[in-house]
Amino acid sequence: MTDFLDQPLGLISFLQRPSLRSAHSPTAHPTKTQTMTLPARETILALYRKMQVIRLCEEQLARSHQRGLIHGACHTYVGEEAIASGVCAHLKVTDVVFSTHRGHGHALAKGMPPRQLMAELFGRATGCSQGRGGSMHLFSPEVGMMGTSGIVGPCILQAAGAGYSFKILKTDQVAVAFFGDGAVNNAAFHEGLNMASIWKLPVLFVCENNQFATEVPFSYAAGNPSVAVRGTCYGLPGIELDGNDVLAVYHAAGEAIQRAKAGQGPTLLECKTYRTRAHAEGMGDFTYRTREDVEAWKKQDPISRLRTSSTEQGIATADDFLTIDTEVQALIAEAQTFAETSPWPEAATATRHVYSEV
Numbered sequence: 001m002t003d004f005l006d007q008p009l010g011l012i013s014f015l016q017r018p019s020l021r022s023a024h025s026p027t028a029h030p031t032k033t034q035t036m037t038l039p040a041r042e043t044i045l046a047l048y049r050k051m052q053v054i055r056l057c058e059e060q061l062a063r064s065h066q067r068g069l070i071h072g073a074c075h076t077y078v079g080e081e082a083i084a085s086g087v088c089a090h091l092k093v094t095d096v097v098f099s100t101h102r103g104h105g106h107a108l109a110k111g112m113p114p115r116q117l118m119a120e121l122f123g124r125a126t127g128c129s130q131g132r133g134g135s136m137h138l139f140s141p142e143v144g145m146m147g148t149s150g151i152v153g154p155c156i157l158q159a160a161g162a163g164y165s166f167k168i169l170k171t172d173q174v175a176v177a178f179f180g181d182g183a184v185n186n187a188a189f190h191e192g193l194n195m196a197s198i199w200k201l202p203v204l205f206v207c208e209n210n211q212f213a214t215e216v217p218f219s220y221a222a223g224n225p226s227v228a229v230r231g232t233c234y235g236l237p238g239i240e241l242d243g244n245d246v247l248a249v250y251h252a253a254g255e256a257i258q259r260a261k262a263g264q265g266p267t268l269l270e271c272k273t274y275r276t277r278a279h280a281e282g283m284g285d286f287t288y289r290t291r292e293d294v295e296a297w298k299k300q301d302p303i304s305r306l307r308t309s310s311t312e313q314g315i316a317t318a319d320d321f322l323t324i325d326t327e328v329q330a331l332i333a334e335a336q337t338f339a340e341t342s343p344w345p346e347a348a349t350a351t352r353h354v355y356s357e358v
Contacts (some may be wrong), residue, residue, distance in 0.1 A: 051081040065281040077105030079276035082302035084109035086249030098155035103148030111143035118339035126342040153188035163201030182213025197234040200265035215288040231268035243271030244302040
């Protein structure tokens with residue numbers, strides 16, 4: 001699989017792209033236009049590949065949940081793939097990510113193999129957490145994936161803490177916190193941003209605003225419905241983005257990470273997006289939103305948008321994307337087989353990692 005870290009960042013053209021959209025409608029006219037350079041063809045194809053890995057893995061996990069292979073919750077990232085892919089494309093293995101209950105996409109984008117992710121959700125010993133964590137407790141420190149959590153907001157403070165350690169140790173590292181709109185009215189959000197700002201910590205705060213905290217509309221729950229503008233309150237840049245435009249996310253994240261590593265402090269990105277599956281597999285989905293809304297957002301699918309724009313501009317061909325699709329399908333099929341045939345954890349290991357072992 002293509003490694004983001006090997007991708008050149010050359011410039012091939014300039015274009016105008018919408019950077020801001022309405023919080024409510026995917027078809028609303030952009031309110032601002034940002035001049036942005038396109039990354040190299042190889043990087044665009046790598047972004048496409050990563051989004052497809054996330055999408056096909058999540059769709060397979062949804063099918064596996066329906067088959068009873070996943071015990072417990074399964075929150076998929078379908079529709080939001082551009083955010084994790086665009087941000088993590090800039091991260092080194094030594095950079096760290098802290099995530100949420102909807103963390104499969106972040107883990108895959110940071111470098112976790114799909115087979116380890118699937119095995120973990122199946123509760124198998126070959127999973128990233130050896131079958132002990134499941135969907136909401138994914139850990140892989142060896143690739144900088146420092147964990148997901150079902151608790152709302154702690155990833156913000158954890159990323160600030162990691163950034164503080166990087167600052168003390170004077171290392172060339174950055175910490176990223178991914179969180180949803182439901183976390184921004186949590187005290188951890190305010191404490192974390194303020195601390196990162198006053199100490200100029202190398203942290204990137206990424207709000208994936210998918211419009212709903214479970215089933216509660218963000219427009220109802222927030223007195224100030226703009227997340228990005230809140231950055232100003234703490235003296236750090238707040239940027240609102242079309243979270244379904246992977247190139248817009250890639251561009252903004254690249255600038256923010258460069259800024260963080262240059263000692264200029266944190267950045268807050270608000271990525272407007274939408275999950276096109278239920279909050280969690282098996283839950284009802286149309287008591288708080290309509291089928292028409294979901295279908296409208298599906299037309300803004302980040303994967304299709306990148307494929308269409310790239311072929312129209314002559315950056316890549318339909319065959320290029322077909323080749324990637326075929327390779328990713330094979331990768332996910334192999335991961336499914338690996339996970340289903342992997343052993344269960346042995347009962348004798350139940351207390352391992354609970355008590356100190358010498």
